[in-house]
Structures are given as C-alpha cells and as structure tokens.
Amino acid sequence: MSATATAPSPSFARRLSEFSDRRFKYLMIAPAIFIILLIGLFPLIYTLAVSVQNITMLEEDTSYHGLIHYGALFKDLRLWQAIGHTLLITAIALPAELLLGLLMALLFLERLPGRQIFVALLVLPTMIAPVVAGATWRLLFDNRYGPINQILGWFAGEPVPIVWTINPDFVYLGILLAEVWQWTPFMFLLLLAALSNVDQSLTEAAEIDGANGLTIFLRIMLPAIWPVMAIALLIRGLDLVRLFDVVWALTGGGPGTMTETISIYTYVQGFRQFETSYTAAIAFLVIVLLSVVVIAALRRMEITR
C-alpha cells in the first residue's frame, strides 16, 4: 500500500487494527487446519515410513527395507484382482446411475403435483447408511425368505433359487443392484436441480428457431448442465473407487475373494493378516494416486468456474 506524497502515513491505530485483522484471520483457521493436518498429513508421513519397514504379524522389524513392498505390490495378483473388481463395479455403476438419474430428472422436470413429496421420498435410499443398505439387500436377496427370488419366480413361472450373495454368476449383479439403487437418487437430485436452473430463454429461443425437443435437450440443456454432471461424476466416481460398506455387508468380499474391492483387500491385509508394512505400502499408493486425481480434477473445475 503506497502512500502518495501528500497523504499522511497510516496512523498507529490503523496499523494496529490491520495487524490484528491479520492475526484474526490466521487465528480463525488455525484450530481447523491443525486438526485436518493431524488426520491428513500425519497418516501420509507415517504410512510412508511404515511402508519402507518390515512390520508383519510376526516381526516388528523397523529397519529400513527400501521399496521391497512396493515391488511386491506389482506382483500381488490378489491386489490386481481387487483393482479389477473395483474398476468393474465403477465402470458399470457410474454410467448406470448417471443415465437413470438423468431419465428420472427429465420425468420430474415439468410441473407435477406433489413433486416435492416424490423427490423427498426418492432421496431416502441415499441417506441410509451404506452398510444398512447392504444389509437390506442381503435380506432381500435371501434365496428362501427374500422377495426378489419370489418376484422372479412369478415371472419365470417356476421357483428361482439363486443364492445371490454366493453364486459367482450373480454376485456382481447383486452388488450393482444395491449400489445403483442407493445412489441413483443422488444423481437424480443433482441433475434435476441443474436442469431446473437452465435459463428458460435459451430453450425458448431454440424452440422459436425451430428445434424439436430432442435437439434442444442434446444441444442446449446437456451442455448447460455439464459442470454439475462433472462434479457429480467426480464425487460418485471417488466413492465407487473406495467402495467398502455395501460390499462388506452384502458379500464380505466373497465368495472367496471374488468381490473384494481395493478397500476390502486393504482392510483384510491390515486387520486380518496384520501385514502392516505391506498394507502401508498399498495405502500410501492409494492416497497418492487419488490425491493427484482429485486435485487435478478440482483445479480444472475451479478454473472453469
């Protein structure tokens, strides 16, 4: 702040208040940032440290072992399978939720009596604890006492004894059903709000220009809601990559290790096998990779904002 030749220099009182303003703003963020760092930074460092040691269930060897665990990561078939499982679920669930959510949003876009109530009811699956959602579907899928098989039996005309949580042919379908059921409303809600906020004069101008409904939707509305879709895809995508609760409740990662996700595998390694250092290596890798993706994505979005 430069003073002109004729202006008086800032008074002492003014400088004091600016100083306390500065103190104020840093004081306010201090406790929160401290706690976040504690939980955010510490694990990073500690994990890195542990991952280059060799702590297992049996040994407490804290000497430096270099990057052997990271090397082992690449050769770990089960880990790669877990990655494959996770990506499979993500690749199917994400587009499914987006598409269904979009269709539902379009259904509710125009005026509808009682829309508020419908929306409030439809959003409930998203608010349930994912573990509870998994548990619920496990009950639904029970091969003898659950209604799913019963309903299928009505259509097939004969009893359908699928053991959803164990049968390898159906176990992924089961997981996907539970997952899509729970999170489509999330997409639906976001897309509905975004579509509602599209400037009406744009669609009117397009109408007058001669475009039909489909053209207007594709070329005017979709581009307009793209920023929201991007955020929704980012949030859901990340949630899907770290999928744990629903799968844990539904199949426990089974049968065998067939439905293990990255998170489940990491949990098993750390808290069942107690392969501490190895788990640390996995954990560290996951943190770094996801952080990079997240920060890159956020930067791009902030820029376009």
Next chain:
Amino acid sequence: MMTRLPASGSFGLRRRTWRLLARYVGALALTVIFLFPVYWLFMISFKTPEEIFHSPPVWYPAQLQFSNYAVLFKDGDVVTVWNSLFVAGCSTLIAMFLGTLCAYSLARFRTGGEHLAIWIISQRMIPPIAVVFPLFLLYVWLGWVDTYHGLILLYTAFNLPYVIWMMRGYIEDIPIDLEQSALVDGCTRWQVLLKVVFPMVRTGLFATAVFTFVFAWNDFIFALVMTRSNVTTYPVQVTHYFGGQSNFWAKIAAMSVLGTVPIFIAVAALQKYLVRGISLGAVKG
C-alpha cells in the same frame, strides 16, 4: 422457476393431460421401486420369527410386533444407537464451530487463496481405508482405540473439510455490506461474526450441521476399525448380527430401522437444502 421442456405434442389440452398422467404413473412406479427395500426392512423388524423365516416370504405381518425392538432394549444393544448419537453429535458440534470460523476466514479474507481451499476439499475425498490404517497404529500407541474421544476426534477431522467448504459457500452468498456497516459502527471482528454473520447464515449452519451429522452417523469403516466393545456404533452393531451360521435377521432389521428413522426425519426437515448439501455446494438447488 422451473425450466419447461418444449412440448412435443400440439397444444391440445387432451394431449397434455395424457402426458401428465403417464408421468404420474411413472413417478409412482419409481417411488414404489425405490422404497420397496426400505419397506421390506421395516416390515422384517415387525415380524415374528415364523413370519421372517417363511417361504414364500410374508409381505405384511399379521400384526406389527414390537418384540424385536424390545429385545434390543433388553439386551442393551440399543446403547450402540446412543453411542452413535453421542459421537456423531459431539463431532458435529466441534466441526461446525471450528469449521465455520475457518470458513469465514477463507470467505472474507481469502486466507491461503484458492490453493488452501482446494487442498481442504481434497481432504474430503481421501479414501478412508488409506487413512484409517496408520491412524489405527497411532491410536494404538496413544491408547485411544475404542474410546469416545478418539472416535470423536476422527469424525471431527474428517468432517471439517466438508463444513469449511459448505460454510464458505454460504458466507460468500451473503452480501458483505452488512459486515462492513457493522465495522463502521464500531464492532470488533468477533462481534461482527457473532452478531451479524451467524444469524444470517443460520439456515446454512443448520443444513450443514445435519449433513455432517448424517455422514458421521452413517460411517462404518472408521467405527469398525477404531472401536471394539466400548464405543460400538450402530452400523457396526448391525454387522455383528451377521453370523457364520445364521443371521439374526430380526435384530439386523430392528437395529437398522432405529438407526435410519432419525435420518429420515432430519432429511424431511431439510428439504430445501438437500441438493446443495449433497452436491458439495456445486448446485444451488
């Protein structure tokens, strides 16, 4: 104002009534499909063991039994709901307080610029599994495993980024004129915060608090790792009922319902802020 989709038929009133009817049927069908699992869960909690383990399944119990709930109370399992309430509640209060202060600093002073803001929200997106492991080791060393304060601190830390991010948005939405006017009138920064800002964002505060509470309330993985028998929360308790041999279906259902109903009530009260809350403020529903 809602955007209208261009009418794909003529302006005929009759045509539009058909469309409305079709959409209504669709809406009803969707509601039934999406709520059916919830319905089933609730129903199991009210059934007798014979009705639960009945093939073909019973869709509506002869009588609404509350015995399953009574069992939970008798066995003391219901304390897990209380644990959840306590832990989620405390962590929410702390996170809201510290987070809003931080948010104000970010909003009005641009402390740390965009870099800090982005770093903060990225913390929200870190996968819990990667974080829980080293934290577990730390907690073991500190002796904080299976303690209330341990879990509360964890939830607070995990929810702070969300609170900061959302409250920053809400604070940025209110015009700065009022605060500047209060400063000119002689208020200190703290007075401006308490007397001017807080009242103006109180609905945002409320909405964010509820969402923060729900996130903590629904959490599973942190609770799973960090608690043993002292501080079990209700989601973990639900999974305890899945046995190797048989599952305590009634208990699963009853406990789940106990844990879910409060959330439903909160959401119903929160209608207006739903979209903004779950989209991290991306959409000002």
Next chain:
Amino acid sequence: MARLKVTGLHKFYGKFHAVRGVDLDIPEGEFTVLVGPSGCGKSTLLRTIAGLEEINEGSIEIDGETVNDMRPRDRNVAMVFQNYALYPYMTVFDNIAFGLRVRKTARPEIERSVTQAAEMLGITALLRRYPRELSGGQRQRVAIGRAIVRDARLFLFDEPLSNLDAQLRDEMRSEIKRLHQELGKTMIYVTHDQIEAMTLADRIVLLKDGVIEQQGAPLELFEHPATRFVAGFLGSPAMNFIPAVLAGGDGGGLALRFEDGRNLALPEGRCHPLAGHSGKPVVLGLRPEHMGLDRGGSVRPGLARLEVVIDLVQPTGSRVYGTFRLGGQAVVAELAVHDVERPGERLALLFDMNRAVVIDPETDRVLQDAIGVDVR
C-alpha cells in the same frame, strides 16, 4: 412479410387476467410497438403471438392462418430476447446458424446467409468468438442476426434494449429502425420506454392492465390522446395535470379556475362544445413545452397569461425546466436557457390553451382535445 390478426385474446395466469380481450390488425411490413407500464400485458401478448404461451380465448392469425395450436417452431416467427438468449457454448457463427442447421439447410447456403446477416449488422469480425467474450451491444447484434438470418415472416422483439446503457440504446435504436427500412418485414416490438415507441413505431399500441388504451400512429397518440393515461404516458417530461373547475370567464367565455382562485381562459373556439360541462370539475392537461415566458409584444389568441413563482430550476444545457405551483400541484414549464436563473424568481408565463387537453376526472377520458377538436 406477413399480416397479423389477433382477435379477442384472453390470457390468464391462474386467477390473474393478464390480457383482456385484445384485438389487433397489423398489415404487412408495419412496425408495431406494444408499449405500456410494467404488468400491462405487453410481453405476455408478444409471447402468445410467438407461441411460447397458450391463450385461453381468442385467436391469432398469421397470413390468414390460425396458429393458436401451433408450436413456436411451426409458426415461422423470429424473436429477439431481452437477455439475448445466446447459446453460450456455441460461437457467434453457430448461434446465428442454429435455426438454419435445425431446418437442415445446405452448408453453402448457411455460409452465405450468415455472412450476409453478419455484414448487415457489422459483426463479421466476431463470428468465431463466443458470447461471453462480447459486450452487451455486440451480443444484441448477434441476437438480431440470429433472427434475421432465418427470413421468418414475423419479427418479435421483447424489450431488446432494456439491458443496454443509454448511449448504446440510442445507437441500437437507429440500427433497428434502419433494419426495418432495409428488410421491410412485419415487426412487433415490446418496450416500456416511450421514446423507443415514438421513434420506432409506425403504429403504437398502448396497453394498460391487459387492455389496449389506444392505438395509432405515434403523432396521433401524442397530439390526440384519448385518455389521461395516454396523455401522461407519452412525452418527456410528462404532461402536467392540474385539477380545476370549468367556470364562466370574463366576457362570456369559459375558463379553468384553479383552487387558488386563478384563471386560465379557454380560446373561443373551444368554449361552445364544453358548455354542458360548465361548473363541473375537470383536469387540465398541458405539456411543459406549451408554456413559455411572456416577452411582451402582442398575445396570440388562445394564449393565457399568469404570473408564477418558480421554486425549482433544472437546467439541461439546451433548456431549463422550471417548476411552480398551480392549483395545488407542482407544474413543470419548459423555458429557454436564460429565462430563469434562480429559484424564487417571479415570472410571467404564457399558456397555449389551444394545445390544452381537458379531461373528465370521473372517467379519465379526454373531453376535449387540442385545437378544439372534440373527442368524446
């Protein structure tokens, strides 16, 4: 080019009766301005013509074709919006070409039409840019370009200049007038600004509360208003309205007597038709420019003289507006630059009673028009 005919149009928004029985008959090539205060129904009327709103009663015919039930895209009309409504994710070229592309026009044809429209509006240099990079005036030109490129039969403008600053507005007004001269299309233009209405229109349709107060050529409405509302709406600064009583003047004629006892005599030619109203309260309507300083010399017939005290002086550079009190009202007179310098000055003013408008305060209709032409 098309003829527009609206008959008995009614439009309700729930209980609110936005348009009440409007009839319009607009010949080909005419520039019609729908003008009126906020909420008068002008935008609603325009939107029903476009097909963006449905009507409850009545009919709309374009070129003899009843279009009530037609979707906007089948009516072959073009519209320019107040907030431009440019597609933000398309270049200027694509924005203008959108309507043509939708109708599957051939590429070379599109190329030709768009460049032609761009040249006409002076935006050829902007064709590759995006709307967010343009200024308000440029965006408005693009919006107009999008409308004219389609060669529609009817052009609708919904307050297109309201979002522009004053200087730009003047510029664009001339552009639009020039455009109409060049293209010769039938144009319907909505605005709340009476200056735009006066300068652009071949015909003004003045609306109030969903009803047409009066329609006709601008000068017609200006010089021969049918109601107090019309008289007060057109002209800037607005016409003065002063309550008075029609009383017998000296020498057997009629005069307007104000509450403070002063009189303004009506010219001879006007007295006879008003005889029936003698003794009743009326409202005198007189425009500021129909008053002036008495510079001595002979007084033309029809001019009345009064001494007033100016209590407010507002110079505009080329003129001075002096406010004084008469009949309990603040009255504005338009004076020459040095006629009055300071508030408090006492002046003798001449009032051109040939141009005065006499209004019946009960019906708000004009009893007697300027130059003694009896209206109703």
